[in-house]
Amino acid sequence: MADPSTYRPAPGTIPTDPGVYRFRDAHGRVIYVGKAKSLRPRLSSYFQDVYALHPRTARMVRTGASVEWTVVANEVEALQLEYSWIKEFDPRFNVKYRDDKSYPYLAVTLGENFPRAQVMRGAKKPGTRYFGPYAHAWAIRETLDQLLRVFPLRTCSNGVFKRAGQVGRPCLLGYIDKCSAPCVGRVDEAEHRAIAEDFCEFMAGDTGKFVKRLTARMKAAAADLDFEQAARLRDDIDAMTKALERSTVVFADATDADVFAIAEDGLEISVQLFHVRGGRIRGQRGWVAEMEEQDVPHLMETLLLQVYGGESPEAIPREILLPVLPAEPEAMAALLGGVRGAKVAIRIPQRGDKKTLLETVHRNAEQALARHKVARAGDLSARAQALEELTQALALDEAPLRIECFDVSHVQGTNVVASMVVFEDGLARKSEYRRFLIKGDQVDDTAAMREVLRRRFARYLTERTETEDGRAKKFAYPPNLLVVDGGRPQVEAASSVLRELGIVDIACVGLAKRLEEVWLPGTDFPVILPRGSEGLYLLQRVRDEAHRFAITFHRERRSKGMTTSSLDGIPGLGATRQAALRRHFGSVAKIKAASAEDIAEVPGIGPALAATIAGHLGARSAEAVPAVNLTTGEVVDG
Known part of the structure; x- marks a missing residue:
């Protein structure tokens, strides 16, 4: 230090x-x-x-x-x-405000030619409109099922959508009028996009005009004695009403606001957020973070930056209601207003319905903090204890705040891969994970480990003094503790690589699976950590995460190696051109049926390559499908 x-x-x-x-x-x-x-x-x-x-x-x-x-x-x-x-x-x-769970959103992929409505979790993607978050995925599906009869936009995956277009038949939702079936041309791209945009307006809170529009059409149909159409419109209005009933009305006017509340105990802070759109609660979200020396206004400022920093302009409401103003409220309001393109009010409600709702959100924050403390009791102290135990047991000069673990995965020496996982302060830092390909087959674990560590730390020696766009490169940081999955042979191999490279300030250990022994280089006997030790538990978590990451990568490589196509092996036809052919024709069968002139129309494929492709596919088709006498089972020439 x-x-x-x-x-x-x-x-x-x-x-x-x-x-x-x-x-x-x-x-x-x-x-x-x-x-x-x-x-x-x-x-x-x-x-x-x-x-x-x-x-x-x-x-x-x-x-x-x-x-x-x-x-x-x-x-x-x-x-x-x-x-x-x-x-x-x-x-x-x-400070990082982490979600206390993974919330599902109702997402509409407006960036696609034919937008799709679906349930999404995780990081938000550009070109997609999000509504929520919701407490449960089933709540999204029930709401969506009600509204599809009014806004029949597609909900199918891209694969199902393409297959329906190829066979010329829509899926079940197309037959029961819960999808406008753009896959078979019932509506064109512009009409389907208009349906999706209307759906987004309704979900954003602009519900009144749609109910009024359908009511007027229902009355007109009844006046024209078209009672079947009037009945369908009545059912559509009922579906809208039921969808709206799922949202709690809190304000008589069409208020658009986000309501934050916090609860803290000096060590941790719990934040709850209610999304109010069109006067109705549309979603709820929560975070928990460690308290620092900063006062609450600074924490509130950090929270607002993290919540709205990556959002699209339409996700920022007109009004943000807080229990405490951020450190610089005027600057924050100006920043969010610039992103939204309109004024954003940040204030503390003093009376009325908004203050009542803030109190309700505060009760939720208190309950969330209580649940979190029960679930995570002792977690922070356990992490500190684990690092302290490792420091003492392994005779380290300082606590291993950064731990890197390496594992090798293969099947009988084939498809050899390796993984590197990183834990900082006892927590996984997945952005630092790395994967390695080991060239050649029949490589044993020790040789593979040597190669991976040599590559990783040779990069460290090269990059520790280099920068890229003002930032240190990805391998520029050394670990405080290097862990290898294995016993004495693996740890000796790792230690020898460090010595060869002249690195003397990185501690190295191996964790053997069978008896969970911790091996140090140059020792005849392992270090035995108590079975209930937090330090051993941390090493096990690091080792198991490296094993999981390596196995996942190995399976991906093995699956790719087993996947073959009629397009493989054609000279000059790589993955990019194969993808272009599939996009143009829709399937390999259609490529086989195409002439060289048709293939040459694909961007990036010239006449010579088109002739080569047609020749190879024609030859393979003839070889792959011989004529057979069904009576005798003999192959028939010609």
Whole structure:
């Protein structure tokens, strides 16, 4: 750990302007990003007596080796730059609000030619409109089932959509009028997109005009004595009404607002968010994060940046209701208003229905924090205890804050692959995971491990002093502890690779599966950690994660090796041109039936290659389908 006084900037060199600052560790990695209205007092606060700082902040300044800053014109620019750097560098010491579960969304893929409605989880994709989140996926499916009779947009996968177009028959939903069946041309692309956009407007809260429109059409049909059409429209109105009943009405007017509430106990903070659209609660979401030395306004500012930083403009509401204003409310409102393209109000409700709803959201936050504390009791202390136990048992100079584990996977020496997983502060850091291909077959585990470690740490030696666009490269950071899956042979192989490369400051151990023994290089006997040890449990988790990651990669490689196509092996026809042929013709069977002139129409394929493809496919078809006498079973010539 570094002494913060060794890299403390001279007080007179720090400007008093607004700006954003970055702490880097000894390897150049950004470990913390922050902003300030005045850089000088903010940065000076980090270099006071270390024992007076919050424990996590004290560990951050000790881990750091340098600090740098960028001056900006105003607080809005500081907010924008801070968010950009946090997204770019993913600093380990910045507060991260993690969802307390994976929430499902109702998503409409407006970026596709024929938009699709579906349930989606995980990271949001560009070109897709999201509604929610919902508490349960079945709630989305029930709502969608009600609305498809009014807004019959497609819900099928791309594969089903293409197959329906090839055979000329829609799926079941097309036959029961819950899909407009664009796959078979019942509606064209423009008509189907209009249906999808109407559906999005309805889900966004603009429901009144659709109910009024259908009611007017129903009355007109009844006046014209077209009672069958009037009955269908009546059922459509009922479907809309039932879908609306699933949303709780909280405001008489068509309020669009997000309501936040927080509950904290000094160690952790729980956040709950209710999405209100058109006066109705459309979704709920929750986060839990570790409390730091920052006050609640700063935490609220960080939360708003993380919630709205990656959202599309239409996802930001007109009004954001909070229990505490962020540190710079005017700057935050200006930033969000610029993204939304319209004014955004950030305020604390003082009375009426909005204050009542805020109190309801606060009760949810308190209950979520209580559930989290029960589920995660002892987790933080267990991680700290695990790192401390490993430090003592393995005689390490410092706690292994970064652990890298390697595993090799193969079947009888074929399709050999390896994995590298990374744990920081006892938690998996999946963005740092890496996969390796081992060239050649019949490679044993020890030789494969040597090759992987040599490649990884040779890259480290090369990249530790290099940067790419101002950032350290992906292999530039060494682990505090290197773990290999295996016993004495594997750990000796790993140790010899480090010695060959001249690396002496990385501890190395092996974890043998059968008895869970921890082997150190150059020892005749393993270290035996107690079965209930948190340190052993952490090593097991790291090892099992490396094994899972390696097995997954190996299965992918093996599946690709087993997949064959009639297009494989044709000279000059690689994966890109194969994909172009399939897109153009729709199937390999249609490619086989095409002439060389038809094949030459595909972009990227010239007449010579088209003739080669037609010749190969024709020859293979003749070889693959011989004529057979069904009576005798003999092959018939000609």
